Amino acid sequence: MPGVQAAWEAARRPVECALTCALEGLRSPKSRTIFVLVRGTKLPRIAQTGKNYLSDAYGVPSAVMQTAATPVNGSRIDFSWDPSDPSVNISSRYFFVFYFAELQSVASNALRQFDIIVNNSTWNPKPYTPPFLFADSISGTVQGQERYNISLVATENATLPPILNAMEMYLIKPMSETATDPGDARAMMAIQETFGVSKNWMGDPGSPKAFAWEGLNCTYPPAGLSRITALNLSSNGLVGSIATYFGDLKALQYLDLSHNNLYGSIPDVVGKLPLLVFLDLSSNDLSGPIPYSLLRKSQNGTLSIRFFDSPFDKEAKSIPLQGRKKMKGALLTAIVIPIVAVIALFVLSIFLLCRIRKEKAKRLEKGGFESVFLGYLENGNPVAVKVRSESSSQGGKEFLAEAQHLTRIHHKNLVSLIGYCKDKNHLALVYEYMPEGNLQDHLRDTSTSKSLTWEQRLQIAHDAAQGLEYLHVGCKPALIHRDVKSRNILLTADLGAKIADFGLTKVFSDSKTHITTEPAGTMGYLDPEYYRSYQISEKSDVYSFGVVLLELITGRSPVVPINDSVSIHIGEWVHQNLDQGSIESIIDPSMGGVYDVNSVWKVANLAPHCKQEISRERPTMTDVVVQIKESMELEAPP
Structure with missing residues (x-):
């Protein structure tokens, strides 16, 4: 035949x-x-x-x-x-x-x-x-x-x-989910064809939700079509001018085209996107006039723009203003030279406001040399403002390192930096606000947080793993977080997870297998091999993430008290209990027994692999993402 x-x-x-x-x-x-x-x-x-x-x-x-x-x-x-x-x-x-x-x-x-x-x-x-x-x-x-x-x-x-x-x-x-808006779908298909995007983009861009295209965020209303609200094409090797198809994504709020090889001018259709609040064009070769529509939104505070490491920074004085409306030279200079300055000044005003009203602002978190306050932008959107203590002699280096790293990365599972400010001894970082706080509080403080289901815990693990995978694989050069822990995993209103706190993050060259650096991190999560040898690699983050997986299963802290004077590591506690009985003995009782035991077993087997004593025997974060996805499929209803 x-x-x-x-x-x-x-x-x-x-x-x-x-x-x-x-x-x-x-x-x-x-x-x-x-x-x-x-x-x-x-x-x-x-x-x-x-x-x-x-x-x-x-x-x-x-x-x-x-x-x-x-x-x-x-x-x-x-x-x-x-x-x-x-x-x-x-x-x-x-x-x-x-x-x-x-x-x-x-x-x-x-x-x-x-x-x-x-x-x-x-x-x-x-x-x-x-x-x-x-x-x-x-x-x-x-x-x-x-x-x-x-x-x-x-x-x-x-x-x-x-x-x-x-x-x-x-x-x-x-399918129980509706399809993506046809206009959005056509635009994404055209973008894929124009730039030859090599991501695993197949089928409907946003539906079903579990198989949405990598780099996309969508809304999924109970009725009607899903809409694309965020698109991250950072470090994807895009070559050419910015396609006008981006202007067809009418519900787009976040667009990251940084670290590509884009050249030419910015099409006016991008500035006319009605809901756009964040645009990152840094580390490209763009030139020509900046559309007036973008300048106007940046000036009135409704749009944050990043042009770091682009010709706009160097040639701002020669870039003419588009549009009929004339602006005074001083205002034009403030906006165009460079537009990053608008963000910095904007953040500075927030910082001063928070400092003046510190006694009235809601404190979200207090650390050794910093506090995090709840603030609001002029449009009413909440933000988290991390303010370095004026009396602290520490933290300045970490603050600047965090700002430097976050200006070049943008991923749906990494907390977004809106802006930052350095003014003499005053330092502040302004982040997107994560209304559900951090994962640690959800796992420990049951009096103020609703207990997480196993399905929710799996989704959080998958989201966080994808964020770390992006740092290790998607960033060029790669980044090592160095402080992965449940407290640094923040949750959105629908319990989506994002990695936060990049103060200890290190750049990791592809040509090296390890970096020699003094140990830093949090006890209980710290890679013992790194602690002994001062040699760090991306596998150190994998070790710490293995501890987080055990926290998700058990609901316990990394250091488990046995009695008033004795405590052991959560890994040893899990090992001892599994040797004595079934897996139910270690599962967080607050889940009420509602879980697929095979799904829990798969994660329970994955965590020790992440915590292998020898780093080269640990999986990569890409492997971890795949394993968690398989566990989610076991938990999903037939």
């Missing part, structure tokens, strides 16, 4: 399916594979070259449509297909697409005409004739069966046999 197989590039297209369903397979240029499976009939291929065909509604490229199969002798093509998915049953449904294009010039007295029959059901309402040198398709849905018998049968009037260029079969899977 000869077969034809070709993979093609294609954009996501609407399909004949209810809104509550999605086609598994129409997800990616790389995931679409075509098979023509023919039994019992010799089907030679006919071909045509030198012609670019118009794509059909499902985006088939011309390379696929330039060949077709036809019987040598006879008037029909017969073949069958057996679904390979063992879960297919009578309630399953498939979506079939047959592709046709006439490749031969048919004489006026000849006719190619046939019917498409699937399991004795004719799919074409009238006899079908393929269009000459034009891609066409016939599609429909079928109920699940053990075998599908497919026939293409010439009509009585036909003088030529049937042909088949290609065929696709997709299993339709129910």
